[in-house]
Amino acid sequence: MSNRKMITAALPYANGPVHIGHLAGVYIPADVYARFQRRLGKDVAFICGSDEHGIPITIRAKKEGVTPQDIVDKYHEIIKKSFADLGISFDEYSRTTSKKHYETSQDFFKVLYEKGKFTEEVSEQYFDEQANEFLADRYIVGTCPNCGNENAYGDQCERCGTTLSPSELINPKSMLSGNVPILKATKNWYLPLNEYENFLNEWIIEGHKDDWKPNVYGQVKSWLNEGLKPRAMTRDLNWGVPVPLPDAEGKVLYVWFDAPIGYISFTKEWAEKNGKNWKDYWQSEGSDLVHFIGKDNIVFHCIIFPAMMKAHGDFIMPANVPAFEFLNLENDKISTSRNWAVWAHEYVEDFPGQQDVLRYALLSSAPETKDNNFTWKDFQTKNNSELVGIFGNFINRVAVLIHKYYDGIVPQGDANSPELKEINKSAKEISGFLENYEFRNSLTALMNLARFGNQYLQTEEPWKTIKDNPEKAAQSLFVGAQIAVALAQLCEPFMPFSSEKLLNMFNVQKQSWSDIETQSVLIETGHKINESSLLFSKIEDDVIEAQIQKLEDTKQNNKKTNPNANPMKDEITFDDFTKIDLRTATILEAEKVEKADKLLKLKVDTGVDIRTVVSGIAESFTPEEVIGKQVMILLNLAPRKIRGIESQGMLLLTTKADGKLSFVTPDETVENGIEIG
Secondary structure, three states: OOOEEEEEEOOOEOOOOOEHHHHHHHHHHHHHHHHHHHHOOOEEEEEEEEEOOOHHHHHHHHHHOOOHHHHHHHHHHHHHHHHHHOOOOOOEEEEOOOHHHHHHHHHHHHHHHHOOOOEEEEEEEEEEOOOOEEOOHHHEEEEOOOOOOOOEEOOEOOOOOOEOOHHHOEEEEEOOOOOOOEEEEEEEEEEOHHHHHHHHHHHHHHOOOOOOOHHHHHHHHHHHHHOOOOEEOEEOOOOOOEOOOOOOOOOEEOHHHHHHHHHHHHHHHHHHHHOOOOHHHHOOOOEEEEEEOEHHHHHHHHHHHHHHHHHHOOOOOOOEOOOEOOEEEOOEEOEOOOOEOOEHHHHHHHOOOOHHHHHHHHHHOOOOOOOEEEOHHHHHHHHHHHHHHHHHHHHHHHHHHHHHHHOOEOOOOOOOOHHHHHHHHHHHHHHHHHHOOOHHHHHHHHHHHHHHHHHHHHHHOHHHHHHHOHHHHHHHHHHHHHHHHHHHHHOOOOOHHHHHHHHHHOOOOOOOHHHHHHOOOOOOOOOEOOOOOOOOOOOOHHHHHHHHHHHHHHHHHHOOOOOOOOOOOOOOOHHHHHOOOEEEEEEEEEEEOOOOOOOEEEEEEOOOOEEEEEEOOOOOOOHHHHOOOEEEEEOOOOOEEEOOEEEOOEEOEEEOOOOOEEEOOOOOOOOOOOEEO
8 A cells, every 4th residue: 555645626617606415425525535545654645726718607697797706706615615625735736727727637638649649630519609609508499309308418417407509409509699509610629438348347347356445346337338438639719728729729638538638737836835756646656546536527537638648648547436325405415506515614604603513513424335315414423423412522531520529630540440441442443444435434444433432531530439449440540541632533524624733732743643543541641631621612503494495485485496596575465456547658769877887868748738757777788779669657656856856656577587677568569558467
């Protein structure tokens, strides 16, 4: 086993915050593993960063009326802070829009190109003539041939879940202009994955059948059994890493080509800052490369990226890819688009100082081999019953009793006491589980040591024996102190904030893992400990109910056909409605109101009379645009003065997704003054 560990965590996509599914399925287990390897004395590089290219980011940018850079700048900072707040101990957290990443990914592409590893293929793809650009699959909508959904995307129908290609859509349209796209020939560079089947079969199917997780091994075997096909490594887009060839204008590297290279470019950034040689971690057989990912990324990390590295020729293959399954929330699939999630940055705000509670709860429910479920009630139980009732209770009893009976001085005890062997046993158990990526079992082993400590104190009862058998009381609290310090040391990978508090409480330094596996005494007789403080506090029902209600509100909002719609106003009676006089009308004249950027002064023919209306529509329409427009007017609204002009009525308008106003108008031109209702 190598002394050098190159540990990567899947790059979070910078079009939204991080949620508990990401944390449980990638980042917390990766952090536990990295912290544990450091405690073993290994040379660790724990690397991650924001994935900032790809179609979803450009779609979000267009929807919000900003640039893709604006989107990634916003979410990169939110994600980075969330990880720091939760103690994810990356050695480097960077981003794929960095200069070093552009250079590294372009250099990687050029090496493959110069070695003749790509094939150039011309294919016909949809092109929007008005927007003057090729359309990625997600920029094409049409009718699903399977279920008839008229808003299916070019890669998938989100109603029935069918995987599609743009050519299968009925009546395809461009999301950019709304026009029918044309097919146009374009050249891209493909990596012939079929040429790497023998290598992948030998390396994974034969080489890792005994040590890789069944879910990873099985998925890779299935892909290889079906046969691999060439895959385009470039795209016709204007957002991404430009293809570094003279005849590739308007083309970028496929996001799944450049994203995993981010692991390498970010390692370079870290190495330069810390006087390291990045090649020791990526190009030396003395290094173990481990990818932590979710199951949806298995194909990219176990087939495409290894094929890329094999084609390049200078890189080691991953020693393991311990992919996790998915975490559900309250028995429903976590969904960013439906806002069905517990967001990391919101948790930190709602539960200040309780980062380790979330880390513990998510690790204990980690979806290691199958999908698992997170509920707020289970979260509460894990905190109140396990962290407070078992772990915290034991620590508190030991610290309080040592202060009460020995003025905070660790009493005399027998270093050969058989109970102390439980510490060494637990440390070895936890170590074995972590080396095999069994995080739930390792956490159970940690808690079992706390359970053992509680049972030991309950049996020994030093609060009773202190009177008639002080030597026994001293021995039991000497042993209790050793177990408490062992827990302070062993819990660090899992609950780093609590470990820091405990090390301070017992006035000790962090020790190597091997010391805890072999030494009987971790804190000497006569050692002075500091005042105790509660590690964990009980979480009350009202706090949990508030979180459940937040999810219930989300569920109700998701029932809306338009999630952005405002809540319904208070009910009115039919008699209230009959008082409203809505009419068709036509705008005859329009002019801007002086010193008022938003206001237009309109002369309107209502069919009943010609009257003046002042309307705040100047940011959406010019005066010339609205003259002759047939509109709907609330006729019997009491007049009021706006900027010194008496306004007699109100026009009906609505706000579009881009923030612009739109008139509510009849389908066809009708006479002015016709009542609506």
